[in-house]
Amino acid sequence: MKMVNTSLLAIAAGVLISPVVNAAIVDDDGAGPSDISFFSDEYLSTADAADTVDSGSLSVTLGAEYAVNDVVTWSVSGSAIEGGFPSSVIITCVDAVAAVGTKGLTFGKLNDDADGAQYRVTEVDETCDTDSSGLTTDGVEVEFSAALTLNAQAVDAANTIEASFEAETNNGLPLDTDGGAARMVDLVVTGSQYAATVDEAFDEVVDVEALRLEFEAGDTEDSLEWTIDDSECPGDPAPDICTDATPIAVEQEVSIASDWSWVNDTDDVADGIQPEAGVFTLSAGCTFTGLTATALTADCDNGTNTLDIETFDNAAGGNDQVLPATSYTGSHVLNFSGIGGDGSITVAGVDLGEWLLNGFQALLSYTPYGSGISQVIYVANRGSQSGDVTVDYVAQDGSSGSLGVIGTLAATSTLSIGPAIQAALPAALQNFGRLALTITANVPSCDAQINAQYNASGNRAYTSARDNCEQSGGSY
Numbered sequence: 433m434k435m436v437n438t439s440l441l442a443i444a445a446g447v448l449i450s451p452v453v454n455a456a457i458v459d460d461d462g463a464g465p466s467d468i469s470f471f472s473d474e475y476l477s478t479a480d481a482a483d484t485v486d487s488g489s490l491s492v493t494l495g496a497e498y499a500v501n502d503v504v505t506w507s508v509s510g511s512a513i514e515g516g517f518p519s520s521v522i523i524t525c526v527d528a529v530a531a532v533g534t535k536g537l538t539f540g541k542l543n544d545d546a547d548g549a550q551y552r553v554t555e556v557d558e559t560c561d562t563d564s565s566g567l568t569t570d571g572v573e574v575e576f577s578a579a580l581t582l583n584a585q586a587v588d589a590a591n592t593i594e595a596s597f598e599a600e601t602n603n604g605l606p607l608d609t610d611g612g613a614a615r616m617v618d619l620v621v622t623g624s625q626y627a628a629t630v631d632e633a634f635d636e637v638v639d640v641e642a643l644r645l646e647f648e649a650g651d652t653e654d655s656l657e658w659t660i661d662d663s664e665c666p667g668d669p670a671p672d673i674c675t676d677a678t679p680i681a682v683e684q685e686v687s688i689a690s691d692w693s694w695v696n697d698t699d700d701v702a703d704g705i706q707p708e709a710g711v712f713t714l715s716a717g718c719t720f721t722g723l724t725a726t727a728l729t730a731d732c733d734n735g736t737n738t739l740d741i742e743t744f745d746n747a748a749g750g751n752d753q754v755l756p757a758t759s760y761t762g763s764h765v766l767n768f769s770g771i772g773g774d775g776s777i778t779v780a781g782v783d784l785g786e787w788l789l790n791g792f793q794a795l796l797s798y799t800p801y802g803s804g805i806s807q808v809i810y811v812a813n814r815g816s817q818s819g820d821v822t823v824d825y826v827a828q829d830g831s832s833g834s835l836g837v838i839g840t841l842a843a844t845s846t847l848s849i850g851p852a853i854q855a856a857l858p859a860a861l862q863n864f865g866r867l868a869l870t871i872t873a874n875v876p877s878c879d880a881q882i883n884a885q886y887n888a889s890g891n892r893a894y895t896s897a898r899d900n901c902e903q904s905g906g907s908y
Contacts, residue, residue: 434795436523437870439664441465443806447886453726453740456604456674458491458492458597458616458617458716460724460849462889464479465683467487467489467491467620468488468619468621468666469485469486469487469585469617469620470620470621470622470665470666470673470674470676471485471620471621471622471666471668471673471674471675471676472590472623472624472664472666472674472676472677473588473622473623473624473625473777474624474625474626474677474725474766474768474770474777475675475768475770475771476584476588476622476675476770476771477588477627477677477770477775478769478770478772478773478774478775479584479588479678479771479772480584480585480769480772480773481583482802483583483584483585483622483771484514484581484583484584485581485582485584485587485771486516486579486580486581486582486584486677487516487579487580487593487619487620488579488619488620489573489575489577489579490506490576490580490589490595490619491571491573491576492573492576492597493574493575494569494570494571494572494573494574494608494693495506495608496568496569496570496607496608497568497569498537498553498556498569498597498599498607498608499553499556499601499602499620500539500553500554500555500874501550501552501553501602502600502601502602502656503542503550503551503552503553503600503602504539504550504551504553504590504597504598504599504856505548505549505550505551505597505599506549506550506576506595506596506597506729507595507596508547508548508580508593508594508619509547509592509593509594509595510582510587510589510590510593510594511546511547511584511586511590512546512582512583512586512587512590512593513544513545513546513547513548513582514546514581514582514583515543515551515580515581515791516578516580516581516796517541517544517576517577517580518541518576518577518809519541519716520538520540520541520550520554521537521538521539521575521576522536522537522538522539522540522576523536523537523538523572523573523574524557525535525557525559525560525699527541527570528562530827532588533567533568534560534567534568534569534570534571534572535556535558535560535567535568535569535572535679536555536557536559536560537553537555537556537557537569537572537697538553538554538555538556538557539551539552539554539639540554540573542877543866545708546559548694548855549570549576549862551576552583552704556569557775558683558748558790559907562729565790576731579682581857582609582620584771587620588622591622591623592618592620592621592622592711593618593620593681593902594616594617594618594619595616595617595882596616596617596620597609598626598659599778602828606705606800607731608684612704612869615684618664618774621666622666623664623665623666624664624666625662625664625665625666625677626660626662626734626766626777627660627664628658628659628660628661628662628692628764628779628782629658630656630657630658630783630784630861631657631658631660631783632655632656632657632761633656633760633783633784633785633786634654634655634656634741634760634784634785634786634787634884635653635654635785636648636651636787636788637679637787637788637789638755638756638787638788638789638790639741639788639790639876640750640789640790640819640820640872640873640874641790641793643822644755644756644789644822644872645712645743645752645753645754646743646745646752646755647743647755647787648790651739652742652744653741653743653744654740654741654745654787654858655736655738655739655740655741656688656738656739656740656760656784657737657808658736658737658762658782658784659735659736659737659738660683660734660735660737660766660779661734662676662677662683662766662768663676664734665870667755668715668849670769671773675776676897677767677768677769677770678768678769679734679766679767679771680731680767680768680769680774680786680792681767682731682732682767683733683734683766683767683768684732684733684734684737684764684765684766684767685729685730685731685732685765685767685788686718686729686730686731686732686737686760686763686764687728687729687763687764687765687861688727688728688729688739688760688763688784689727689760689761689762689763690726690727690728690758690759690760690816691725691726691756691758691760692723692724692725692726692727692728693725693753693756693832694704694746694753694754694756695711695723695746695753695825695875696708696748696749696751698749701724701857702750704722704724705723705724705725705733706723707723707746707747708745708746708749709748710730710742710745710748711741711742711743711744711745711746711747712739712740712741712780713739713740713742714730714732714737714739714740715732715738716903717732717733717735717737717738717786717793718730718732718737718739719731719732722744727756727846734766736879740808743755749770749797754822754824754834755787755788757788757789757793757900758787759783759785759786759787760783760784760785761777761781761782761783761784762779762782762783762784763778763780763781763782764779764782765777766779766780766792769811784820788898789872789877790877791819791871791872791873791874791875791876792811792848792873792874792875792877792878792880792899792900792901793870793872793873793875793899793900794811794871794875794880794882794897794899795870795871795878795897795898795899796809796867796869796870796882796884796895796896796897797866797868797895797896798866798868798871798895798896799867799868799884799886800865800866800867800886800888800893800904801854801857801861801862801863801864801865801866801867802863802864802865803863804888805886805887805888805889806850806887806888807847807851807854807884807885807886807887808833808848808850808883808885808886808892808894809849809853809871809882809883809884809885809886810847810848810849810850810882810883810884811841811846811847811849811871811873811880811881812845812846812847812870812881812883813842813843813844813845813846813847813875813880813883814844814878814879814881815843815844815875815876815878815879815880816843816844817843817874817875817876817879818840818841818842818843818875819840819841819873819874819875819902820837820839820840820841820849820850820873821837821838821839821840821841821870821871821872821873821874822834822835822836822838823835823836823838823849823853823856823869823870823871823872824836824869824872825857825859825867825868825869825870826859826862826867826868827865827866827867828865828866828867831858835856835857835874836856837891838852838853838856840854841873841875841880844877852854853869859873860907877899877900877901878900878901880901881899882893882897882899884897
């Protein structure tokens with residue numbers, strides 16, 4: 433959320449025929465937020481062309497001596513004004529004597545448009561005191577508008593609506609102003625109503641010693657907690673005066689992207705993956721809506737929600753699945769009702785954590801199998817630890833599987849695994865397969881290195897490979 437300067441006093445120095453520098457004060461009567469309007473971006477985002485909102489009041493405390501035919505100009509940013517400047521502004525003696533020794537004033541509107549207004553002093557009342565000597569307009573407070581009517585779409589586009597005050601004498605000399613930005617005051621401030629935070633991210637480490645069926649130390653559970661706060665009020669210390677959007681029935685549509693292919697499917701007929709009971713537990717404010725190999729979805733209330741994963745229950749059907757090294761990224765569609773009806777925003781790319789792997793892993797993006805094709809795949813180990821080597825595959829037709837342990841990588845040695853992989857593949861893939869291979873070795877990630885090539889009709893080509901040695905924590 434953007435930071436907003438909540439000080440509403442802006443002082444403009446005046447240039448007079450005098451050694452004394454006076455200043456007009458564009459002010460809020462010392463009332464603070466009562467003279468500024470706050471709207472959430474979400475509330476305004478649904479605005480139709482005819483929708484309007486009101487600004488705070490527009491007032492100034494004069495700091496110079498004004499005379500008939502002097503001109504004041506209000507400039508308002510955003511080109512949003514649709515009305516609100518009165519045809520005349522009269523400060524009577526009753527109003528003016530609040531500041532002892534002041535005069536009354538009448539301003540007549542010369543013109544106004546979407547960007548502001550101009551007024552001319554049409555009368556100066558010097559009868560406010562029986563003793564008329566020493567009366568002045570310095571210190572007279574003038575409210576030019578109780579509230580401007582602003583186009584809501586224009587306010588949404590402008591974000592902050594500012595007003596500035598200028599004055600000049602009847603012969604065109606600067607009056608009661610120094611021309612600087614200090615004379616500007618915020619009339620309307622907008623900002624995002626929603627804030628997304630991750631309170632607890634997924635952070636387990638898949639253990640190759642446990643054949644990647646568990647996390648380190650035998651753990652089988654990991655948890656996520658996130659919060660969607662929809663009560664923010666931009667720049668305002670008193671949220672109850674902010675006009676914001678109202679959440680509707682399905683407040684939050686959550687999608688968590690990751691590698692979910694490890695989850696056993698209990699129903700081969702139904703679309704998507706139907707997980708075993710207990711694998712996923714959502715907090716009371718959420719309803720599970722679906723799972724595919726790439727995304728888990730749920731409808732949730734705003735506020736704090738949790739997702740617990742229990743991998744032990746995934747094997748309830750008797751089909752163990754290895755756990756992947758993977759990252760988790762959230763996308764949250766937030767639904768609400770604003771000034772013009774229902775709308776939504778999407779908070780995407782939220783980092784929800786990752787699962788790391790405590791061993792070496794390499795990805796071979798393309799390895800062909802078939803008549804006249806042979807594979808040369810070596811894993812080298814420069815370390816002192818030995819470990820099993822396992823291989824998973826994804827085929828050209830979308831099928832996938834694990835070949836299990838295809839060899840043991842001894843300390844300070846190299847291991848040829850090309851023939852072992854081919855022998856372990858299903859027969860159809862041995863004869864005609866275009867495979868992506870994941871090769872995992874139970875040794876420290878930076879102790880091992882892979883070299884992969886293939887021969888096709890006497891022509892040798894290198895296979896593109898990347899491993900997890902240089903990545904943070906040994907993961908992709």
